[in-house]
Amino acid sequence: MKKMKKKPRDRFDGDPGIDLLEKALRGFDDLVRMAVNAAKEQLEVPPTCESCSSPGCCHQLVLLSVAEAFPIARRLAQEGRDSATFKEKLKTVGAEQEKLGRREWWKRAEPCVFLRDGRCSIYDLRPIMCRSYFSWSEVELCQPPRSSTVKTVSFTGVGRAMVVLNKEICDQLELPPGPAYMAVLPRMLAIILECMDRSTKSGVAYLKKQHFMTVPELEAWFGGAARFEKTSSEEHQQEELR
């Protein structure tokens, strides 16, 4: 029988570093649970999400870090969900999201590239931004294309933990300091899939050439402002919890 030629990305199957990242991603759920419980006590009501199964929130613009992208990209490759067509879609949607910004993207009412039949098709590996997004408003307010007046709570500690994890991974890859190594979800995945299809050296060189958000841009995002366009506090109310 003819032996199948190994692809560069095959080296990531069973990669202990990515296995650990997967565990770390799931570990964030405990952190989020603690933050939600604290918010429940402070606000004296549970989040609306506890009794909601609507995918309304999965039409938002989500940011993804390099650290979070590797496990997702590996899963997509393993499941054969990394076709050239899908990779092209990731690039196109990512470019559109960056052009439009958070608020305008929301108005387009376009589902996330991973929303299938109303459910997240990468649920156990979903981004930390998705894991930590909770609404304390009526479900209807989450539904696109309405202008959002959703009341959310900003879990600063969770965001910081994610930034620390991402920095650790980027340091290990010897990426230069400076960028926050985050981008909109579709573009980040397109970048990491491309990176995994190259040798380690060429993949890292490719990563170094990509544009990522800067730390101030990221801080502005977590502070309530979008990178690409500011949202007023009237449109997106946030409470800070540490």
Ligand code: SF4
């Ligand atoms: S954020 Fe909104 S749509 Fe999403 S689960 Fe919570 S209440 Fe439902």
Ligand code: SF4
């Ligand atoms: S990654 Fe999953 S949870 Fe996050 S927005 Fe997309 S479909 Fe929703």
